[in-house]
Amino acid sequence: MTERILLVDGMALLFRGFYATSFTGNYMITSNGTPTNGVFQFLRYFTNAIETFEPTHVICCWDMGSKTFRTEMYPAYKGNREAPPEELIPQFDLVKEVVEAYQVPNIGLVNYEADDCIGTFSRKFSNTHDVLILTGDHDMLQLVDYQISVAIMRKGIGNYEVYNQENFAEKMGVIPSQIIDMKGLTGDSADNYPGVKGIGEKTALKLLSEYETIDNLLENVHLLTKGLQKKINENMDMLHLSRELAKIKCDVPIECTLEHAIWKYEKEKVNDFLTELEIRKAETFLI
Numbered sequence: 191m192t193e194r195i196l197l198v199d200g201m202a203l204l205f206r207g208f209y210a211t212s213f214t215g216n217y218m219i220t221s222n223g224t225p226t227n228g229v230f231q232f233l234r235y236f237t238n239a240i241e242t243f244e245p246t247h248v249i250c251c252w253d254m255g256s257k258t259f260r261t262e263m264y265p266a267y268k269g270n271r272e273a274p275p276e277e278l279i280p281q282f283d284l285v286k287e288v289v290e291a292y293q294v295p296n297i298g299l300v301n302y303e304a305d306d307c308i309g310t311f312s313r314k315f316s317n318t319h320d321v322l323i324l325t326g327d328h329d330m331l332q333l334v335d336y337q338i339s340v341a342i343m344r345k346g347i348g349n350y351e352v353y354n355q356e357n358f359a360e361k362m363g364v365i366p367s368q369i370i371d372m373k374g375l376t377g378d379s380a381d382n383y384p385g386v387k388g389i390g391e392k393t394a395l396k397l398l399s400e401y402e403t404i405d406n407l408l409e410n411v412h413l414l415t416k417g418l419q420k421k422i423n424e425n426m427d428m429l430h431l432s433r434e435l436a437k438i439k440c441d442v443p444i445e446c447t448l449e450h451a452i453w454k455y456e457k458e459k460v461n462d463f464l465t466e467l468e469i470r471k472a473e474t475f476l477i
Contacts (some may be wrong), residue, residue: 207231
């Protein structure tokens with residue numbers, strides 16, 4: 191059996207789970223007043239992915255606050271996001287306790303995003319193992335490489351689009367490393383940085399198809415139309431900054447041994463913990 195490491199983007203699953211269940215006002219409040227809807231849906235996503243992809247090892251990575259080296263570089267980074275709903279806040283710690291009950295390591299480092307932890311582990315472990323990244327974040331696609339795949343969660347449970355080295359160019363129209371240059375040109379409205387104003391995805395794809403990289407594009411900027419030259423020259427600083435903001439760091443000082451990440455847990459212990467949380471149908475999460 192091929193050993194496969196599943197790297198879980200914990201915050202992506204929790205936020206997705208919270209909003210998927212709270213839009214009706216159903217927060218699943220326990221008898222002591224703690225909301226658990228996000229945790230419940232997280233469990234559905236988490237256990238389904240493990241059943242679907244059958245990893246031998248699992249690591250869950252987390253953001254550790256809104257301030258990171260990226261906000262130091264660009265204070266407006268993700269500055270368009272509202273504070274999390276009050277019903278979600280107590281679930282941040284609670285969901286990590288659930289992950290811990292499954293004997294899965296929770297990894298995060300102050301000043302970095304979960305993406306950077308996942309990038310670091312994916313590079314480290316892909317030398318010897320297949321690595322699969324579970325997320326809803328398309329920024330992670332830049333990490334696709336030899337023995338590194340990314341499963342993007344689609345609407346519903348058990349609906350994934352898996353990107354790997356073989357299908358990436360056909361699906362995306364670029365290669366993984368060009369995702370960073372794409373973001374440099376187009377920016378990212380979700381993360382609140384603009385890229386080059388006036389250049390959208392279609393133009394960026396055309397430029398990268400022709401010039402392959404931003405560096406090569408800038409060496410040949412004189413060959414572009416006057417309009418494109420003007421846009422790029424007027425936004426040169428933001429072009430370089432946007433590319434830096436988009437790039438996932440793969441050298442974060444974090445550690446997790448593979449032995450610590452082996453997928454194994456005591457079903458009775460997990461069942462007791464979930465029952466204590468008043469998670470309905472707790473037995474369905476014992477896989």
